[in-house]
Amino acid sequence: MRVHIVVFDGMDDLDVVGPFSVLGMAGRAGLGVSVRLASATGQAQATTLGGLPLFPGPWAPEDADVLVVPGGGFASGGPATGVRATGVRAEIADGRVPRALAAAVRPDLVLASVCTGALLLAAAGLVEGRPCTTHHRAVDDLVAAGGRHVDARVVDDGDLVTAGGVTSGLDLALWLVERFQGREAAERVQRGLEYERREPLWLAGGAAA
Template identity: 55%
Template sequence: MNRRTLLRTAATAGAAGLASGVPAATAATPASGTASSSGSGDRDPLRAHVVLFRGVEELDLAAPYEVLAASGHFTERDVEVRYVSLDGPGTVTATFGTRLRVDHRWAPEEADLLVVPGGGYARREDPGVWAEIRRGALPRALAAARRPGLTIAGLCTGVMLLSAAGLTRGRPCTTHHRAQADLVEQGGVLKQARVVDDGDLVTAGGVTSGLDLALWLVRRELGVDAALGLEGMLEYEARGTVWTA
């Protein structure tokens, strides 16, 4: 067993022990004759890009990034997570003034998951979703990003950027409750669910829904054991209904 596998096994065992009350040494002992369902080490990495823009909501961007990045402790499959910006490497200022450094260029062709947070939808004149819709560049880039093998996910009012890109028209989706009427008016088929999975389009509603969106994506892409391990580590249980096609 190499060092990376050993560290992952220890992390998984520790989380399982905390979640279940079973000592870590006991939780780490596999059942005889069973194989791990947490992924295969010989698969390509799972590559997730979280999109940043001026006025993005801090919780929207941090929750999916942390969940997806931490998922690498609970699977043998490599997980690569990065922040990207359409404007390329640089500094992005979020809704509440947090300054974030973006080191990576816009490259959806290199991603398996493209996650779009929201922010600033209630303040139409300030930086945020409305400003990006008026600017038009990000919706156009999102529309152009579609390809087989890429799942585009939006959370909270970030879904309205997907709507502006034409990605939600005629498709099951959800968003923050204050934007739902706009989503329907623009052709989205609203589902009253925490997370809506329509294959290559996954959306989530609510400011804290980034946790639930990311946990669902981990479950779907890396397996139930990885999602359960994360819930134990985060001391958070996925909430709400997941609507699936």
């Protein structure tokens, strides 16, 4: 499983670092997982909301099995607040990341999001009528964008996998390891992290696990 995490200025720190840590550990354990950071806009450095500098590689979605889109900066901003747009809101306004995500779609690619990263997928036209989730403060925006909100920690609708707020990125990444590499692989990583996955997990067809 080859995972590229999309990075941009103003993303939430844990939305990126959480999945990267899980997937990186899976890779180091020899479980057939690789992960890297990628920029859809060509920037050489992206800085998280907390000030952490990250250095992404080139945009190459054709070389990925999964694209993970973090959130950050959406729930607390917007025109009505008078707060300058950052993170997801800024990238939606700019338009380049949503366009790159829309152009990346192919039959064997999974698009995934953490927290308000789902709103970037929505801006790319990728959640219309689809079961999905996001941070609780952005649910109304997700529904307004055409998503069918499911109250679950992780929602797997085949080629669209979304997770709730912030720490759910850990659960998303563990689920991706399980889905692609098997339950034993995911449990091995979970033990290494000393983390207990939170439920529920919603699967396509309406089943909850």
